Amino acid sequence: MTGSPTEDGPDQRPAGVLAETGRTLRARRRELGRLAGWSTAEALPALLSGYLVARAVDQGFLANRFGTGLAWLGALALAVLVGAAATGGVYRALGAVVEPFRDELADRVVRGALRAATTSGTGPGSAAVARLTQQVEVVRDSFGGLLMVVRGFLFAAVSALLGLVALAPLVAALVAAPLLAGLAVFVAGLPAMVVHQRRYVRTGEALGEAAGTALAGHRDVLACGAQDRVVAGVATRIAAQADAERTVARMTALRSLSIGLGGWTPLAVLVLAAPWLVARGVTAGAVLGALVYVSTGLQPALRALVQGVGGGGLRYVVTLERILRTSPPDARVPRPAPADAGPRAASASHPALRVRRLTFRYGPRARPVLTDFSLTLAPGEHLAVVGPSGAGKSTLAALVSGLVRPESGAVEISGTPVGAVTAGRLAGLRVLVPQEAYVFSGTLAANLRYLRPDADDAALMAALEALGGRTLADRLGGLSATVVPTALSAGERQMIAAVRAWLAPAPLAILDEATCHLDPATETVVERAFAHRAGTLIVIAHRITSALRADRVLVLDGGPPVLGDHREVLARSATYRELVGYWDGAPASPPAGSPARTGPA
Numbered sequence: 001m002t003g004s005p006t007e008d009g010p011d012q013r014p015a016g017v018l019a020e021t022g023r024t025l026r027a028r029r030r031e032l033g034r035l036a037g038w039s040t041a042e043a044l045p046a047l048l049s050g051y052l053v054a055r056a057v058d059q060g061f062l063a064n065r066f067g068t069g070l071a072w073l074g075a076l077a078l079a080v081l082v083g084a085a086a087t088g089g090v091y092r093a094l095g096a097v098v099e100p101f102r103d104e105l106a107d108r109v110v111r112g113a114l115r116a117a118t119t120s121g122t123g124p125g126s127a128a129v130a131r132l133t134q135q136v137e138v139v140r141d142s143f144g145g146l147l148m149v150v151r152g153f154l155f156a157a158v159s160a161l162l163g164l165v166a167l168a169p170l171v172a173a174l175v176a177a178p179l180l181a182g183l184a185v186f187v188a189g190l191p192a193m194v195v196h197q198r199r200y201v202r203t204g205e206a207l208g209e210a211a212g213t214a215l216a217g218h219r220d221v222l223a224c225g226a227q228d229r230v231v232a233g234v235a236t237r238i239a240a241q242a243d244a245e246r247t248v249a250r251m252t253a254l255r256s257l258s259i260g261l262g263g264w265t266p267l268a269v270l271v272l273a274a275p276w277l278v279a280r281g282v283t284a285g286a287v288l289g290a291l292v293y294v295s296t297g298l299q300p301a302l303r304a305l306v307q308g309v310g311g312g313g314l315r316y317v318v319t320l321e322r323i324l325r326t327s328p329p330d331a332r333v334p335r336p337a338p339a340d341a342g343p344r345a346a347s348a349s350h351p352a353l354r355v356r357r358l359t360f361r362y363g364p365r366a367r368p369v370l371t372d373f374s375l376t377l378a379p380g381e382h383l384a385v386v387g388p389s390g391a392g393k394s395t396l397a398a399l400v401s402g403l404v405r406p407e408s409g410a411v412e413i414s415g416t417p418v419g420a421v422t423a424g425r426l427a428g429l430r431v432l433v434p435q436e437a438y439v440f441s442g443t444l445a446a447n448l449r450y451l452r453p454d455a456d457d458a459a460l461m462a463a464l465e466a467l468g469g470r471t472l473a474d475r476l477g478g479l480s481a482t483v484v485p486t487a488l489s490a491g492e493r494q495m496i497a498a499v500r501a502w503l504a505p506a507p508l509a510i511l512d513e514a515t516c517h518l519d520p521a522t523e524t525v526v527e528r529a530f531a532h533r534a535g536t537l538i539v540i541a542h543r544i545t546s547a548l549r550a551d552r553v554l555v556l557d558g559g560p561p562v563l564g565d566h567r568e569v570l571a572r573s574a575t576y577r578e579l580v581g582y583w584d585g586a587p588a589s590p591p592a593g594s595p596a597r598t599g600p601a
């Protein structure tokens with residue numbers, strides 16, 4: 001056997017895995033409580049089986065009361081039905097624990113990749129992200145499996161032992177001793193199993209890499225006459241992988257030993273000790289009941305535990321280690337700058353927004369969406385952007401937010417050029433709320449606090465109140481309620497995203513049709529709240545009321561942009577007059593207009 005625990009040295013991080021698992025479980029106490037409730041119901045047959053069989057034998061069949069025996073067995077059938085019905089609840093509760101964990105990991109992996117890409121200035125490595133997200137799926141599946149078998153074993157073992165104690169404490173002791181010995185053997189072997197599993201994964205990756213490189217460069221290898229060396233190199237890795245696989249296979253012997261000791265020995269002990277037990281007053285039914293407890297409860301649960309932990313559990317530890325190493329927990333969202341950089345701290349000596357001679361097109365041969373476009377907003381100003389579909393409103397929002405880079409020209413927010421700052425600093429300058437609101441699985445509070453981690457519950461409640469979101473919060477069950485994005489309507493998701501953005505410390509807020517799924521009354525409340533928020537506001541409007549509330553209106557229609565207050569723009573822009581006429585008739589989204597035309601600003 002090659003490979004020993006010391007070979008893994010610095011890469012060994014089960015402590016990180018344990019801490020991460022503990023944190024996840026602690027954060028989902030409520031869901032775990034539900035899982036425990038359903039598991040208790042599911043374990044009913046494990047608790048009652050031996051006891052009911054013992055009664056059926058002693059009071060029924062051995063006492064020549066066939067009907068009584070059948071009645072006890074009928075009670076057992078009922079318990080089995082209850083247990084089977086509870087299994088559905090177990091899986092639902094399990095999903096509520098596992099899925100948010102998967103979401104968190106996927107979020108972390110993608111953010112880690114984006115952060116690395118932002119730092120390096122290159123695009124995110126899609127292959128790396130794909131590999132990591134595949135690993136996230138492995139972790140999710142193995143975590144779910146692990147939770148199932150550990151929980152299944154605990155509930156089945158405790159139930160069976162309780163049943164055995166109720167039957168005869170002496171029998172319970174005879175069963176518990178070998179069971180604990182089998183468990184001890186398994187637990188003692190776990191660290192070595194983790195090490196060997198890790199080595200197996202690593203040698204497999206090394207082999208894949210070596211074979212792939214050799215295959216890709218086979219012409220050069222032949223041209224240089226280096227076949228022998230390359231083949232030898234791959235052969236060494238094949239040998240290492242085979243050796244690691246044999247070691248992993250040998251570890252299954254340890255699993256079999258623990259199943260034999262903990263699962264089969266109690267059966268043998270019971271059978272051999274039966275005459276001795278009967279001589280001490282234990283009934284034949286009780287001995288039979290004990291055999292039922294061991295053969296249908298304890299032994300299968302132990303086997304599932306050992307095979308589940310020894311298979312999926314090891315995969316869980318090793319794969320989660322990889323994810324934690326590649327995307328450590330601190331690789332989180334580039335958070336906005338702290339509150340003191342917020343709206344109130346915006347520099348008064350600079351305009352809130354200065355857009356200078358911006359030109360942008362989506363491709364080298366595409367028509368420019370904006371040409372030589374300039375705009376200046378004073379701190380606290382409220383601008384509505386209107387125009388037909390395709391005129392470039394969302395593109396302007398993306399350029400101002402620094403999400404896309406202009407072909408030429410510059411954007412400054414509070415005097416800071418958006419193209420020259422980190423994602424974290426940018427998040428402290430502006431907050432963009434797109435039409436498709438992003439809500440993640442987690443508590444309502446976590447969703448609202450996302451851009452303002454220091455906001456306390458009172459601040460969250462005040463924000464909900466200000467934006468008309470209290471009813472939604474109450475319906476969901478308060479700040480600590482878990483939010484399931486797919487269970488929310490588009491309007492409800494927009495409300496959560498709006499409250500989150502309202503709380504953000506950024507001095508510039510940009511709403512890109514961010515309230516289009518809210519009813520007009522709620523939309524008014526939300527927009528008013530944003531208008532009263534300290535800072536500057538840009539609203540891409542889809543109702544006339546939005547434009548009327550703004551200090552100035554910018555009309556984009558592909559021609560020269562028109563900027564002014566409502567009356568001025570009404571007088572100067574035929575597009576605006578058309579939109580106002582349309583909105584007055586049908587206060588909904590603007591009509592689809594002609595495609596954007598290139599024009600000078």
Ligand SMILES: Nc1ncnc2c1ncn2[C@@H]1O[C@H](COP(=O)(O)OP(=O)(O)OP(=O)(O)O)[C@@H](O)[C@H]1O
Pocket residue numbers: 362369387388389390391392393394395396595596
């Ligand atoms: N990712 C993209 N790649 C190529 N062209 C794009 C892309 N996004 C938008 N466009 C084009 O750029 C122009 C401006 O689009 P933009 O989405 O900014 O308009 P809009 O005024 O926001 O429209 P809407 O009101 O429908 O959202 C349109 O012609 C659109 O087809």
